[in-house]
Amino acid sequence: MINVLLDNNIIIDNLLGSRSNLFPVSKKVYEILFDNEIYQGYISSSSLDNIEYILFSELKKTINLSNKQINAVVHAAIKDLLTKVKLAKTPSYIDIDYDDIEGSQIIASAKAIDAKVITRDTGMIKKYPDIAMHADVFLKQHDKSSTNIPFLDLKATQQELSTELEQGFDRVLNSGWYILGPEVEAFEAEYAEYCEAKHCVGVANGLDALHLALLALDVQPGDEVIVPSNTYIATWLAVSQCGAIPVPVEPDPQTYNIDPAKIEAAITPRTKVILPVHLYGQPVDMDPILAIAKKHGLRVLEDGAQAHGARYKGKRLGAHGDVVAWSFYPGKNLGAYGDGGAITTNDPEIADRINVLRNYGSRVKYVNEVRGFNSRLDPLQAAALRVKLKVLDEWNIRRTNIAACYSNELINTGLLLPFVSEWAEPAWHLYVIQHPQRDALQKQLSVAGIGSLIHYPIPPHLQAAYKELGFGQGYFPIAEDIHQNILSLPIGPQLNNTDTVIAALKVITST
Numbered sequence: 001m002i003n004v005l006l007d008n009n010i011i012i013d014n015l016l017g018s019r020s021n022l023f024p025v026s027k028k029v030y031e032i033l034f035d036n037e038i039y040q041g042y043i044s045s046s047s048l049d050n051i052e053y054i055l056f057s058e059l060k061k062t063i064n065l066s067n068k069q070i071n072a073v074v075h076a077a078i079k080d081l082l083t084k085v086k087l088a089k090t091p092s093y094i095d096i097d098y099d100d101i102e103g104s105q106i107i108a109s110a111k112a113i114d115a116k117v118i119t120r121d122t123g124m125i126k127k128y129p130d131i132a133m134h135a136d137v138f139l140k141q142h143d144k145s146s147t148n149i150p151f152l153d154l155k156a157t158q159q160e161l162s163t164e165l166e167q168g169f170d171r172v173l174n175s176g177w178y179i180l181g182p183e184v185e186a187f188e189a190e191y192a193e194y195c196e197a198k199h200c201v202g203v204a205n206g207l208d209a210l211h212l213a214l215l216a217l218d219v220q221p222g223d224e225v226i227v228p229s230n231t232y233i234a235t236w237l238a239v240s241q242c243g244a245i246p247v248p249v250e251p252d253p254q255t256y257n258i259d260p261a262k263i264e265a266a267i268t269p270r271t272k273v274i275l276p277v278h279l280y281g282q283p284v285d286m287d288p289i290l291a292i293a294k295k296h297g298l299r300v301l302e303d304g305a306q307a308h309g310a311r312y313k314g315k316r317l318g319a320h321g322d323v324v325a326w327s328f329y330p331g332k333n334l335g336a337y338g339d340g341g342a343i344t345t346n347d348p349e350i351a352d353r354i355n356v357l358r359n360y361g362s363r364v365k366y367v368n369e370v371r372g373f374n375s376r377l378d379p380l381q382a383a384a385l386r387v388k389l390k391v392l393d394e395w396n397i398r399r400t401n402i403a404a405c406y407s408n409e410l411i412n413t414g415l416l417l418p419f420v421s422e423w424a425e426p427a428w429h430l431y432v433i434q435h436p437q438r439d440a441l442q443k444q445l446s447v448a449g450i451g452s453l454i455h456y457p458i459p460p461h462l463q464a465a466y467k468e469l470g471f472g473q474g475y476f477p478i479a480e481d482i483h484q485n486i487l488s489l490p491i492g493p494q495l496n497n498t499d500t501v502i503a504a505l506k507v508i509t510s511t
């Protein structure tokens with residue numbers, strides 16, 4: 001997403017019929033801006049007064065209406081303008097130029113949102129060559145603009161919600177409450193309700209959520225925890241942080257998730273917890289796992305880091321097992337603008353333990369019941385998460401639509417496409433395909449300007465970090481095979497050129 005801020009002259013040219021014929025370039029800027037989803041148009045909030053004034057004075061000269069009627073026309077025009085462009089604030093860290101106060105406000109507004117100012121004012125371009133750009137130059141650059149598609153455009157998530165985020169951040173900054181407090185509590189209540197769980201406790205990140213949840217389940221040094229061989233390393237690290245031992249179980253090669261049929265063989269008298277991961281946003285088949293846990297007296301911790309909003313058999317992930325650990329890492333379906341994490345559970349005792357563990361082992365200030373940690377969800381992140389939680393379902397639908405496009409269009413390309421069980425409603429965090437020449441495919445996509453990633457290139461058991469567990473190459477062949485062939489295609493709520501990715505993949509796979 002490219003931010004551009006329109007100078008007053010471009011706006012007035014478009015709003016006044018008499019000027020639009022004189023300056024066709026301004027009209028063209030409007031057309032390109034509003035016809036191309038890669039751009040987000042802005043005007044500086046400090047421009048509004050002046051635009052109102054100029055429109056009023058120009059109309060007064062040319063049409064025979066009362067002041068009240070002209071005002072109505074002007075206000076309707078500005079209202080309509082604000083349906084097309086967003087307002088950019090004028091920040092307080094502005095360098096005011098007293099010879100051109102409004103110009104310096106416009107420049108500062110553009111800087112704050114990392115935008116170029118599109119203008120016809122050559123004086124402004126001379127003075128601010130890095131920020132101001134002539135409308136003619138913008139048109140030329142647009143013609144040449146590349147069709148690069150990043151794997152995920154994180155900046156675009158911020159741009160879509162910038163107004164609501166600004167409001168949330170201001171609320172926290174003005175509250176004077178910067179650790180835990182009402183913003184975190186409000187998010188916890190809202191996320192628990194969303195997850196159909198009774199409790200939510202916010203923590204500092206997803207790894208901590210897993211670690212503290214294991215501690216709350218009373219995992220001790222020397223205990224064993226069953227983990228997938230195919231996962232992000234954080235799942236294993238949380239187990240190691242407790243001094244416990246991760247015991248890997250291979251995935252179902254179709255779903256990539258832990259294979260419930262292989263779990264019982266891995267259970268020993270030291271097993272305490274089964275830790276399935278809803279990888280790539282695809283829910284794990286929980287019922288057989290819960291049955292095994294019940295049979296053997298084990299607890300179940302779910303790693304939901306990649307699956308916000310997914311449903312298993314119609315019920316939202318959040319409390320199928322004893323407790324679910326969530327990450328709000330920025331790229332997640334529900335992502336913060338920094339680190340963040342949480343647990344959800346129906347068990348008040350687990351929630352209470354984590355509530356104490358995250359805050360120095362303390363319930364009452366300076367009274368420490370246990371040796372705890374400093375792992376609290378930041379109120380600024382909680383404010384952002386509250387904004388993003390409101391759009392999570394809508395954004396997951398956008399992801400689902402992208403996944404449906406890929407699945408429909410790539411069916412005869414020789415790529416192995418994701419499998420979805422009939423009881424699963426995935427969150428489509430990632431759209432993962434397989435191809436025997438994965439590396440070559442990734443390179444060709446890159447040449448076509450299309451980003452892709454591998455989740456993940458090295459399985460945890462082959463990482464140097466887990467050398468001492470003694471698992472070498474060949475120990476977990478299903479995970480190893482997956483890691484060698486998988487590729488994640490671009491997917492995200494702001495991706496709107498799926499067609500380009502599909503077209504490129506069709507060409508690459510047909511040659």
Ligand SMILES: Cc1ncc(COP(=O)(O)O)c(C=O)c1O
Nearest residue numbers: 205206207232234305327328329
């Ligand atoms: C499956 C999985 N578990 C745990 C984590 C850890 O989350 P965080 O990065 O917030 O610590 C992540 C994300 O990075 C993840 O993808």
